[in-house]
Amino acid sequence: MNTPVPTAPSVIVRDANGNPVAGVSVTFAVASGGGTVAPTSPVTTGANGIAAVTSWTLGTTAGPNTLTATATGLTGSPLTFTATGTAGAASSIAVNAG
Numbered sequence: 001m002n003t004p005v006p007t008a009p010s011v012i013v014r015d016a017n018g019n020p021v022a023g024v025s026v027t028f029a030v031a032s033g034g035g036t037v038a039p040t041s042p043v044t045t046g047a048n049g050i051a052a053v054t055s056w057t058l059g060t061t062a063g064p065n066t067l068t069a070t071a072t073g074l075t076g077s078p079l080t081f082t083a084t085g086t087a088g089a090a091s092s093i094a095v096n097a098g
Contacts, residue, residue, distance in 0.1 A: 002035075002060045002085075009081045010052030011069045013045050020049025024071055031066040033085065034059025058085040 013024045025042040035058045043051040051069070058065045062085050070078040 004055045004057045005083050008053050008055055009067055010050050011079055012049045013071060014049060021045060022047045026051035026069050026071045028053045028067060028069050031068045033063060033065030035065055037067060058083055062087040
């Protein structure tokens with residue numbers, strides 16, 4: 001929870017013949033679970049057709065988190081990435097009342 005995923009998500013854009021396409025704008029956005037993604041502005045595919053975020057940090061609550069990658073007008077868009085935040089082991093106890 002509230003930690004970055006170990007491998008930043010990326011997508012590859014290809015033409016009808018399977019060749020990578022440069023210069024395509026892809027928007028990554030947190031869809032559920034809270035958390036953050038960087039950058040929040042669209043990412044443009046490079047010469048290899050790949051667009052990647054710098055980081056995706058999961059939300060503060062244990063459970064599923066999703067991130068979408070959207071490129072307007074392309075087949076398969078949006079794509080959804082899924083990760084599950086898990087609670088760590090208990091490490092302390094404190095008085096709550098009384």
